[in-house]
Amino acid sequence: MPFTRQDLNEWLLDLPEVIYFDYYGNAMTGLRYQDQFAGRILRVNDRVIRQADTFNGVEEHQAFWYKNSSGLIEIAVNKGNAGQQLDLELGTEVSFKLI
Template sequence: MILLFTDFGPAGPYLGQVEAVLRLNAPGVDVIHLVSDAPAPLPAGYLLAALCRQFPQGSVFLCVVDPGVGSDREALALEADGRWFVGPNNGLLNTIAVQAQTRRWLRIDWRPPILSASFHGRDLFAPIAARIARRDFSWEHRVVAGPELTLWPADRASIIYCDHYGNALTGLRYRPEFAGRMLRVNDRYVRHAEVFCAVERGAALWYRNSLDLVEVAVNRGRADQILGLAIGDGVLFEP
Protein backbone atom coordinates (compact mmCIF):
# COMPACT_ATOMS: atom_id res chain seq x y z
CA MET A 1 0.00 0.00 0.00
CA ILE A 2 0.96 3.66 -0.39
CA LEU A 3 0.21 5.92 2.57
CA LEU A 4 -0.09 9.68 2.15
CA PHE A 5 1.36 11.78 4.98
CA THR A 6 0.99 15.47 4.07
CA ASP A 7 0.13 18.95 5.27
CA PHE A 8 -2.20 19.57 2.31
CA GLY A 9 -5.40 19.71 4.36
CA PRO A 10 -8.46 17.54 3.71
CA ALA A 11 -10.02 20.02 1.25
CA GLY A 12 -8.67 21.66 -1.89
CA PRO A 13 -7.13 20.22 -5.06
CA TYR A 14 -3.79 18.90 -3.82
CA LEU A 15 -4.58 15.48 -2.38
CA GLY A 16 -6.65 14.56 -5.41
CA GLN A 17 -3.87 15.44 -7.83
CA VAL A 18 -1.31 13.39 -5.92
CA GLU A 19 -3.64 10.41 -5.60
CA ALA A 20 -4.34 10.51 -9.34
CA VAL A 21 -0.61 10.30 -10.09
CA LEU A 22 -0.21 7.38 -7.69
CA ARG A 23 -3.11 5.45 -9.20
CA LEU A 24 -1.90 6.08 -12.76
CA ASN A 25 1.63 4.93 -11.95
CA ALA A 26 0.78 2.09 -9.56
CA PRO A 27 -2.57 0.68 -10.67
CA GLY A 28 -4.02 -1.81 -8.26
CA VAL A 29 -2.00 -0.55 -5.29
CA ASP A 30 -4.09 0.72 -2.37
CA VAL A 31 -3.67 4.45 -1.62
CA ILE A 32 -4.56 5.50 1.92
CA HIS A 33 -4.85 9.06 3.26
CA LEU A 34 -3.05 8.63 6.57
CA VAL A 35 -2.55 12.28 7.63
CA SER A 36 -3.41 15.43 5.71
CA ASP A 37 -2.86 18.03 8.47
CA ALA A 38 0.71 17.28 9.50
CA PRO A 39 2.54 20.04 11.40
CA ALA A 40 5.99 21.43 10.52
CA PRO A 41 8.63 18.90 9.42
CA LEU A 42 10.38 18.46 12.78
CA PRO A 43 7.35 17.58 14.96
CA ALA A 44 5.70 15.82 12.02
CA GLY A 45 8.61 13.39 11.88
CA TYR A 46 7.82 12.10 15.38
CA LEU A 47 4.16 11.62 14.47
CA LEU A 48 5.15 9.77 11.31
CA ALA A 49 7.53 7.51 13.25
CA ALA A 50 4.75 6.58 15.68
CA LEU A 51 2.20 5.90 12.95
CA CYS A 52 4.36 3.83 10.64
CA ARG A 53 5.01 1.09 13.20
CA GLN A 54 1.50 -0.35 12.76
CA PHE A 55 1.99 -1.00 9.03
CA PRO A 56 3.70 -4.04 7.51
CA GLN A 57 7.05 -4.19 5.82
CA GLY A 58 6.80 -3.25 2.18
CA SER A 59 4.50 -0.29 2.86
CA VAL A 60 5.45 2.94 1.08
CA PHE A 61 4.93 6.29 2.77
CA LEU A 62 4.68 9.39 0.57
CA CYS A 63 5.71 12.16 2.96
CA VAL A 64 5.12 15.72 1.75
CA VAL A 65 5.62 18.40 4.38
CA ASP A 66 7.86 20.61 2.33
CA PRO A 67 8.01 24.33 3.13
CA GLY A 68 11.35 24.49 1.30
CA VAL A 69 9.96 23.17 -1.99
CA GLY A 70 11.88 24.62 -4.92
CA SER A 71 15.05 25.17 -2.88
CA ASP A 72 18.25 23.13 -3.11
CA ARG A 73 17.12 20.63 -0.44
CA GLU A 74 17.56 17.03 -1.61
CA ALA A 75 14.83 14.57 -2.51
CA LEU A 76 15.29 11.31 -0.61
CA ALA A 77 13.98 7.79 -0.34
CA LEU A 78 14.59 5.98 2.93
CA GLU A 79 14.26 2.25 3.52
CA ALA A 80 13.87 1.70 7.25
CA ASP A 81 13.08 -1.69 8.79
CA GLY A 82 11.58 -2.85 5.50
CA ARG A 83 9.30 0.15 4.94
CA TRP A 84 9.92 2.90 2.40
CA PHE A 85 9.60 6.65 2.91
CA VAL A 86 9.80 9.23 0.12
CA GLY A 87 10.11 12.94 0.82
CA PRO A 88 12.31 16.01 1.21
CA ASN A 89 15.54 16.20 3.17
CA ASN A 90 14.28 18.71 5.75
CA GLY A 91 14.17 16.64 8.94
CA LEU A 92 10.84 14.97 8.20
CA LEU A 93 12.41 11.51 7.75
CA ASN A 94 15.15 11.82 10.38
CA THR A 95 13.21 10.38 13.32
CA ILE A 96 12.26 7.32 11.28
CA ALA A 97 15.95 6.70 10.58
CA VAL A 98 17.06 7.23 14.17
CA GLN A 99 14.48 4.84 15.59
CA ALA A 100 15.03 2.15 12.94
CA GLN A 101 17.21 -0.91 13.38
CA THR A 102 18.21 -0.91 9.71
CA ARG A 103 18.22 2.01 7.25
CA ARG A 104 19.31 2.85 3.73
CA TRP A 105 19.16 6.28 2.09
CA LEU A 106 18.77 6.89 -1.63
CA ARG A 107 19.12 10.32 -3.18
CA ILE A 108 16.52 10.78 -5.89
CA ASP A 109 18.34 12.11 -8.97
CA TRP A 110 15.47 11.39 -11.37
CA ARG A 111 13.49 14.38 -12.59
CA PRO A 112 10.29 14.33 -14.68
CA PRO A 113 10.13 16.13 -18.02
CA ILE A 114 7.93 18.79 -16.40
CA LEU A 115 8.59 19.68 -12.76
CA SER A 116 6.57 22.38 -11.02
CA ALA A 117 8.72 24.57 -8.78
CA SER A 118 6.06 24.47 -6.08
CA PHE A 119 4.49 20.99 -6.27
CA HIS A 120 7.18 18.34 -5.98
CA GLY A 121 4.71 16.16 -4.11
CA ARG A 122 2.78 15.60 -7.33
CA ASP A 123 5.55 15.75 -9.94
CA LEU A 124 8.56 14.21 -8.19
CA PHE A 125 7.73 12.35 -4.98
CA ALA A 126 4.48 10.67 -6.08
CA PRO A 127 5.92 9.01 -9.23
CA ILE A 128 8.87 7.67 -7.23
CA ALA A 129 6.62 6.36 -4.43
CA ALA A 130 4.49 4.61 -7.07
CA ARG A 131 7.52 2.99 -8.66
CA ILE A 132 8.86 1.81 -5.31
CA ALA A 133 5.44 0.30 -4.56
CA ARG A 134 5.84 -1.67 -7.81
CA ARG A 135 9.42 -2.56 -6.77
CA ASP A 136 10.77 -0.66 -9.78
CA PHE A 137 14.15 0.91 -8.98
CA SER A 138 15.18 1.70 -12.54
CA TRP A 139 14.92 5.47 -11.89
CA GLU A 140 18.09 7.51 -11.40
CA HIS A 141 19.31 7.40 -7.82
CA ARG A 142 22.41 6.84 -5.72
CA VAL A 143 23.01 5.43 -2.25
CA VAL A 144 24.05 8.21 0.16
CA ALA A 145 24.97 8.50 3.82
CA GLY A 146 21.88 10.61 4.48
CA PRO A 147 21.50 13.43 7.00
CA GLU A 148 23.86 13.71 9.96
CA LEU A 149 21.84 12.24 12.84
CA THR A 150 24.39 11.87 15.63
CA LEU A 151 22.64 14.46 17.80
CA TRP A 152 19.09 13.84 16.58
CA PRO A 153 16.92 12.81 19.58
CA ALA A 154 14.99 9.55 19.22
CA ASP A 155 12.20 11.04 21.39
CA ARG A 156 11.00 14.62 21.70
CA ALA A 157 9.72 15.99 25.00
CA SER A 158 7.26 18.44 23.50
CA ILE A 159 3.84 18.64 21.89
CA ILE A 160 4.04 17.40 18.29
CA TYR A 161 0.37 17.34 17.24
CA CYS A 162 -3.10 18.37 18.43
CA ASP A 163 -5.94 16.24 17.14
CA HIS A 164 -9.56 17.01 16.27
CA TYR A 165 -10.59 16.61 19.92
CA GLY A 166 -7.96 18.96 21.30
CA ASN A 167 -5.83 16.15 22.68
CA ALA A 168 -2.10 16.86 22.51
CA LEU A 169 0.33 14.15 21.42
CA THR A 170 3.94 14.36 22.55
CA GLY A 171 7.04 12.98 20.90
CA LEU A 172 7.74 10.76 23.91
CA ARG A 173 7.33 7.04 23.46
CA TYR A 174 5.79 5.54 26.59
CA ARG A 175 8.11 3.74 29.00
CA PRO A 176 7.04 1.78 32.11
CA GLU A 177 8.99 4.12 34.41
CA PHE A 178 6.65 6.97 33.42
CA ALA A 179 3.66 5.28 35.09
CA GLY A 180 2.23 7.21 38.03
CA ARG A 181 4.47 10.23 37.56
CA MET A 182 3.24 13.80 37.17
CA LEU A 183 3.80 15.52 33.83
CA ARG A 184 4.55 19.23 33.82
CA VAL A 185 3.00 21.05 30.88
CA ASN A 186 3.17 24.85 30.66
CA ASP A 187 3.82 25.15 34.42
CA ARG A 188 0.83 22.95 35.23
CA TYR A 189 1.01 19.43 36.57
CA VAL A 190 -0.99 16.68 34.91
CA ARG A 191 -1.58 13.32 36.57
CA HIS A 192 -1.39 9.91 35.00
CA ALA A 193 -4.50 7.88 34.20
CA GLU A 194 -5.08 4.93 31.92
CA VAL A 195 -8.41 6.15 30.52
CA PHE A 196 -10.32 9.44 30.39
CA CYS A 197 -13.08 8.36 32.75
CA ALA A 198 -10.56 7.67 35.51
CA VAL A 199 -10.52 11.41 36.27
CA GLU A 200 -13.39 13.78 36.93
CA ARG A 201 -15.02 15.72 34.13
CA GLY A 202 -12.92 18.75 33.16
CA ALA A 203 -9.74 17.33 34.74
CA ALA A 204 -6.50 16.98 32.80
CA LEU A 205 -4.60 13.73 32.46
CA TRP A 206 -1.79 12.15 30.51
CA TYR A 207 -2.04 8.61 29.24
CA ARG A 208 -0.42 6.05 26.97
CA ASN A 209 -2.21 6.46 23.67
CA SER A 210 -2.89 3.93 20.92
CA LEU A 211 0.37 4.87 19.15
CA ASP A 212 2.36 4.17 22.32
CA LEU A 213 3.03 7.89 22.82
CA VAL A 214 2.47 10.02 25.90
CA GLU A 215 -0.64 12.13 25.23
CA VAL A 216 -2.26 14.96 27.21
CA ALA A 217 -6.04 15.26 27.36
CA VAL A 218 -8.94 16.65 29.37
CA ASN A 219 -11.94 14.48 30.17
CA ARG A 220 -14.89 15.96 28.24
CA GLY A 221 -12.80 18.98 27.26
CA ARG A 222 -10.12 20.28 24.92
CA ALA A 223 -6.62 20.07 26.38
CA ASP A 224 -5.21 22.47 23.79
CA GLN A 225 -7.60 25.24 24.92
CA ILE A 226 -7.88 24.51 28.64
CA LEU A 227 -4.13 24.07 29.13
CA GLY A 228 -3.13 26.57 26.46
CA LEU A 229 -1.13 24.02 24.50
CA ALA A 230 0.54 24.50 21.15
CA ILE A 231 2.89 22.45 19.02
CA GLY A 232 6.42 22.86 20.35
CA ASP A 233 5.46 23.36 24.00
CA GLY A 234 7.79 21.35 26.21
CA VAL A 235 6.76 18.64 28.65
CA LEU A 236 8.71 17.20 31.59
CA PHE A 237 8.19 14.23 33.87
CA GLU A 238 8.74 15.05 37.51
CA PRO A 239 10.93 12.64 39.51
Protein backbone atom coordinates in the same frame (compact mmCIF):
# COMPACT_ATOMS: atom_id res chain seq x y z
CA MET B 1 12.27 9.22 -0.97
CA PRO B 2 11.58 6.66 1.80
CA PHE B 3 13.50 6.56 5.05
CA THR B 4 16.47 4.23 5.19
CA ARG B 5 17.45 2.12 8.20
CA GLN B 6 20.34 4.58 8.73
CA ASP B 7 17.85 7.48 8.87
CA LEU B 8 15.77 5.67 11.46
CA ASN B 9 18.82 4.80 13.57
CA GLU B 10 19.79 8.47 13.67
CA TRP B 11 16.25 9.64 14.49
CA LEU B 12 15.82 11.32 17.87
CA LEU B 13 14.37 8.86 20.34
CA ASP B 14 12.10 11.38 22.00
CA LEU B 15 10.85 14.89 21.42
CA PRO B 16 9.60 16.34 24.74
CA GLU B 17 7.05 18.73 23.28
CA VAL B 18 3.58 18.86 21.77
CA ILE B 19 3.76 17.70 18.15
CA TYR B 20 0.10 17.31 17.13
CA PHE B 21 -3.48 18.15 18.15
CA ASP B 22 -6.36 15.92 17.18
CA TYR B 23 -9.91 17.05 16.38
CA TYR B 24 -10.87 16.97 20.08
CA GLY B 25 -7.91 19.06 21.28
CA ASN B 26 -5.91 16.16 22.70
CA ALA B 27 -2.21 16.97 22.54
CA MET B 28 0.16 14.29 21.31
CA THR B 29 3.78 14.62 22.39
CA GLY B 30 6.90 13.21 20.82
CA LEU B 31 7.73 11.28 24.00
CA ARG B 32 7.59 7.52 23.73
CA TYR B 33 6.03 5.88 26.78
CA GLN B 34 8.48 4.09 29.07
CA ASP B 35 7.67 2.03 32.16
CA GLN B 36 9.68 4.51 34.24
CA PHE B 37 7.02 7.18 33.49
CA ALA B 38 4.33 5.26 35.41
CA GLY B 39 3.37 7.12 38.58
CA ARG B 40 5.07 10.32 37.51
CA ILE B 41 3.59 13.74 37.07
CA LEU B 42 3.85 15.47 33.71
CA ARG B 43 4.70 19.16 33.92
CA VAL B 44 3.31 21.41 31.19
CA ASN B 45 3.16 25.23 31.32
CA ASP B 46 3.77 25.21 35.10
CA ARG B 47 0.87 22.80 35.58
CA VAL B 48 1.10 19.27 36.92
CA ILE B 49 -0.83 16.52 35.17
CA ARG B 50 -1.36 13.03 36.56
CA GLN B 51 -1.61 9.80 34.63
CA ALA B 52 -4.89 7.99 33.97
CA ASP B 53 -5.53 4.92 31.87
CA THR B 54 -8.92 6.06 30.56
CA PHE B 55 -11.02 9.19 30.30
CA ASN B 56 -13.35 7.71 32.92
CA GLY B 57 -10.39 7.58 35.32
CA VAL B 58 -10.64 11.33 36.01
CA GLU B 59 -13.38 13.84 36.79
CA GLU B 60 -15.02 15.82 33.99
CA HIS B 61 -12.85 18.69 32.72
CA GLN B 62 -9.77 17.30 34.49
CA ALA B 63 -6.52 17.03 32.53
CA PHE B 64 -4.52 13.81 32.48
CA TRP B 65 -1.87 12.05 30.43
CA TYR B 66 -1.87 8.55 29.00
CA LYS B 67 -0.06 6.24 26.59
CA ASN B 68 -1.83 6.48 23.24
CA SER B 69 -2.23 3.74 20.63
CA SER B 70 1.03 4.84 18.97
CA GLY B 71 2.95 4.39 22.22
CA LEU B 72 3.37 8.14 22.71
CA ILE B 73 2.45 10.30 25.69
CA GLU B 74 -0.77 12.17 25.03
CA ILE B 75 -2.40 14.91 27.10
CA ALA B 76 -6.19 15.06 27.28
CA VAL B 77 -9.05 16.59 29.24
CA ASN B 78 -12.11 14.51 30.07
CA LYS B 79 -14.98 16.12 28.13
CA GLY B 80 -12.77 19.08 27.29
CA ASN B 81 -10.08 20.43 24.99
CA ALA B 82 -6.54 20.04 26.37
CA GLY B 83 -5.08 22.51 23.89
CA GLN B 84 -7.42 25.28 25.00
CA GLN B 85 -7.69 24.45 28.71
CA LEU B 86 -3.92 24.12 29.22
CA ASP B 87 -2.85 26.88 26.79
CA LEU B 88 -0.90 24.40 24.67
CA GLU B 89 0.62 25.09 21.28
CA LEU B 90 2.74 23.07 18.90
CA GLY B 91 6.19 23.02 20.45
CA THR B 92 5.03 23.47 24.07
CA GLU B 93 7.62 21.62 26.17
CA VAL B 94 6.69 18.81 28.54
CA SER B 95 8.72 17.07 31.25
CA PHE B 96 8.25 14.40 33.90
CA LYS B 97 8.94 14.68 37.60
CA LEU B 98 8.76 12.15 40.41
CA ILE B 99 5.77 12.27 42.73
